[in-house]
Amino acid sequence: MTPSRTPDFELTTAELREVTRFAATAAERALPIHEADRPDDPRPREALDAAWEFANGAPRSRAQRVTGPAAHRSAKDAGSAAAAHAAMAAGDAAASAYLHPLADAAQVGHILRAPAHAICAFEQRGGTASDVGGEPVTVESVVRSATPLLVAVLRRYPRTGPESTPVARVVHQLDAALREDAEGSEHGESP
Numbered sequence: 001m002t003p004s005r006t007p008d009f010e011l012t013t014a015e016l017r018e019v020t021r022f023a024a025t026a027a028e029r030a031l032p033i034h035e036a037d038r039p040d041d042p043r044p045r046e047a048l049d050a051a052w053e054f055a056n057g058a059p060r061s062r063a064q065r066v067t068g069p070a071a072h073r074s075a076k077d078a079g080s081a082a083a084a085h086a087a088m089a090a091g092d093a094a095a096s097a098y099l100h101p102l103a104d105a106a107q108v109g110h111i112l113r114a115p116a117h118a119i120c121a122f123e124q125r126g127g128t129a130s131d132v133g134g135e136p137v138t139v140e141s142v143v144r145s146a147t148p149l150l151v152a153v154l155r156r157y158p159r160t161g162p163e164s165t166p167v168a169r170v171v172h173q174l175d176a177a178l179r180e181d182a183e184g185s186e187h188g189e190s191p
Helices: 013-037 043-055 062-077 081-098 105-124 139-145 148-154 166-186
Strands: none
Touching (some): 013 043, 013 105, 043 062, 062 081
């Protein structure tokens, strides 16, 4: 067993709930894509429900730890790439409750991977939402949904680098856009 790293900074429960709320909001918009593809597979819905339970005030629990990976396994059974991304988004929303206070760019995935998968789900469908309701999740809609508290948490972590996988590229794009938007606001620029 490897020893735990000492935290690099403090993360409050309120901050963790905000990260999970942000992730769950994006994942919830994409979940109908998975449910239309696999209506009899409850795993992503269960992960999203566990994420919302924590975001809305329940303690972190085994529910987030179990349902997140179950939703990820569900993605492997999906009938399309869009449905797989939607399931991954739900699993990542549950996992976001366990963001670690370590100054490591890999931790940014706990903040941004659920929205990145939601964006990829809609991109795989051609960006439309007509048959699943709601507007598509886009980089712009995710940036607009970020609260100052969410951005403050993100900025404690190192920036992500450009990556080669589609989801990692979107995580990097979101990371850059959220930091740029915050930096513009600090200098009195209009968003």
